[in-house]
Amino acid sequence: MDDNTADIQSIESAIIDEFLGDPLTAKVEAAIFISQGRYFYKRLVETNPPTYRYKCLSPHSLRVAFNNTAIDSSWIAPGVVRCGCSSGGNWAVMFVPPARHCIDLSAIGKLTVPLPGLVLIGLEKDYWLCAVAVEAFAPDAVCFHPPLPNIYADLKICWGENTPPAASGQTIPAAWELFISSQFSGELVKGKSKQKAYQDDIRQQLVELHRTSSRRYAQPERSLLPIGRAMTLDKLVQEYLFDEID
Structure with missing residues (x-):
């Protein structure tokens, strides 16, 4: 046999x-x-x-x-760099270029701050966010912890009472807007910066960026905390979207 x-x-x-x-x-x-x-x-x-x-x-x-059946991604939203479907469900990856954002910090108020490039990774209703020190999207970019509260050490977003849409090439921008426009709490604020002054509370850096009316998140490599040993975006996506599923 x-x-x-x-x-x-x-x-x-x-x-x-x-x-x-x-x-x-x-x-x-x-x-x-x-x-x-x-x-x-x-x-x-x-x-x-x-x-x-x-x-x-x-x-x-x-x-x-x-392959005899037609498969159409439909229109993919701007910023979406990759999307697909696996045994774990639908997934998408979106790049948010470096820019100034209005954020709402509980107990502090609304601030306008520059943020580095960010990459949002979604698998169904699970989302992860990492920072990159590049102006344009690049799969080989080194990943960093984003300088924001409400994100776990493994980069998973804590949504609180909010419910993001299931990830896809069309819906991931709505997930990003929900995240960045929601009020950030005082949770998960440690371990987001290499700079000693901000290691215990990343909100202090955000307050300083707002106070000085900074236009750009200058020299991100000197401030952002890297993930592992120079983990690249390509490896990170592989780990979160495929390795855990397999």
Whole structure:
């Protein structure tokens, strides 16, 4: 008995029979099952008694088959640099260039401050935000912790009572607007800067940037705290969107 046959027989027939015989799926005469990274096609060829035919499928054959169906991303919003769908759901990546932003800090008030380039990564309703020290988007840019509150050490955004939209190439700008326009609390303010004066509370840097009417977030490499050992954006996206899923 070869490995493929053993894998096929390892699929519980009772589960498959229940699926094919369910009233809700009564018209389903065949199904594709996944076992240990392999694809198996099972088709009902006789009903009395139930007789099935099996076939091993390669990822290439599946890709060719499904390519006969048109796939359209629809219009992708400005700033979106990448989007797609994986086993974890829909995802998207958006670049926000360096710019001045109006932010609302609880217990402090509204400030207008320059921020470095930011990259928002969304997978369904989970979002991560990192900073980059470049003017234009580059996949090999080194990632830093963003100089903002309400972001965990793993870069995941704490939304509080807000509910962001599920990530896609069309909706991720709305998630960004919801984040940057929401009131920032005094939570998760430590460990956001290399500068000693701001290590315990990144809000102090934001207040200083507002007070001095700074136009740019100058020399971000000297202030921003890097993620790991020069983690690049490409590696970060791979880790958050694909490695954890696999």
